Amino acid sequence: MKNDMTSTTPEQPSQDERVKEMSGFRKALIRPELGSICGTVVVFFFFFLTARDAGMFSPQGVMNWSIVSSQFIIIAVGACLLMIAGEFDLSVGSMIGFAGMSIALLSVTLGWPVWLAIITTFILCLAVGALNGWLVIKTGLPSFIVTLAFLFILRGLTIFAAIASTSKTIIGGVRDVAEGDWLAPIFGGKIFTGFFQWMGDQGIIETFERGTRKGQAVVEGIPMLIVWAIILVIFGHWLLTKTKFGNWIFASGGDAQAARYVGVPVNRVKILMFMFTAFCACVFATAQVMEFGSAGADRGVLKEFEAIISVVIGGALLTGGYGSVIGAALGAIIFGVVQQGLFFAGVESSLFRVFLGVILLLAVILNTYIRRMITGEK
């Protein structure tokens, strides 16, 4: 038996002689973000050529697609970490409707202070997230089924609560009651407003030429929605790649049994990720309610799929254990830019769905191929 199997002994080469041939290209391919980086470049290049004249890259245009992309990013970060932990949450869209309605009912209809309504709603959402996770763990059912049930339960409750208390499905007036509240601007406010006004005054960006807002900059400031998106991406990426807990997320989704065997608290990880997904949905809903000044019982329909699509475009595997928050964020940006870009380019908006279906299919095929490459399956 040789005790030296290093590459210095050619008669007994080391085991990885064949995999060593892996090219730089293949190496780059197994980074989960690669597809979405290319996609982002292509999408921006395409719209820069076709929609620049329509104002897509003017300050207002940029703000327009940035906000839409940020919305996708916020829910995609939650869905991404949950998917890597090996589970799905199909109740995200209904959770958005539920959270928005909860804030509006508590603050406008019941007259609670807005900050209390927001905090109560966050607690409610986290509790529903925990319940989702607990049910999945306890019953051993696929999360697909459990959260599909909550998709209907939450949506039904939201509509029922709105109709029963106000006999309307849209509750307005949130903006008025949020006036002067300390917590509401964290979700609905804008930052750097002075800087943008200064840029307007200096003529760096355009100002309104007439009307009540004459002299004000066309872009008032950076909405908190975008700030939340950036914070969540940084937090999610840091959590996943830099912490011990991140390793547990990968392990729980990669092979829950193997992870349990070495002492990873898989159940805790999964339940926490369901709660984090609910938290993200609640951030989305709160920002939306503060921006619109109203809550609607039908808000957030299909958002769960949009989140999952963003995550898949971002390179995560539907089966769990592999993915990237940065990739998911880029997937969300592709999603947002294309949706708004087609509008700027004057393309019929129904074609957006065709695009979405095609890109989803391509992403899943690519991801499956990458998975085979990593695990060596045939």
Place this chain on the structure above:
Amino acid sequence: MSEPIIQMKNIGKNFGAVIALSEVSFDVLPGECHCLLGDNGAGKSTFIKTMSGVHKPSTGEIFFEGKSLNLTSPRDAIVMGIATVYQDLAMIPLMSVTRNFFMGNEPTKKVLGISVFDHQHANQVTMEEMKKLGINLRSPNQAVGTLSGGERQTVAIARAVHFGAKVLILDEPTSALGVRQTSNVLATIDKVRKMGVGVVFITHNVRHAIAVGDRFTVLNRGRTLGTANRDEITPTVLQNMMAGGEELATLEGSLGGTV
């Protein structure tokens, strides 16, 4: 010779009316490879599961470093330094070698007062530990899925040794491997033994056992047929003991002595 690390005395295990083990005695010295042989159903798995804390023995005693030991869970055994590498390895193919190596035991460091996964340290330790066992990883970040079966075994063994195994139980580590990978795993066992770890090597392949074993214990139908030193035994005798003597003799006749 030094004191045994672990000593199993007259271990018996009943599952209801079924007697899975009876009066099995077994010990492991530091730095030796003690092979546990037996055909399927001989009680090998039950026996190592009593050693690794999965099953509680119905009768008999376990001594660890001279003291009586009462294992109640696999966790207990791991804490004591009894590590088991099962056939399914507890490895996650999509994760990097380092992430697998430290799964559940991640090293951390403080950055701005927050504790984070110390990747640099983890990568370094992984490379070093793998090198000790003769495997030069291309990169500690390569996915375990890209490794061969033998290399995966080595990662699992290196992990167990790094986290303080004094007794390393290997459950049929060579059963699913090709010829070269098997020889690499056997070389790994040899290296681990030289580090002073007591290795329990479970197999039903006599050739693999003879290649690295210092002592051999054969189980048959839940009973031990005795323990023999390396210089006291030949492969043919071991083979016959495993198969229960006469049955193999008739089989051998019909196969023309090729087994």
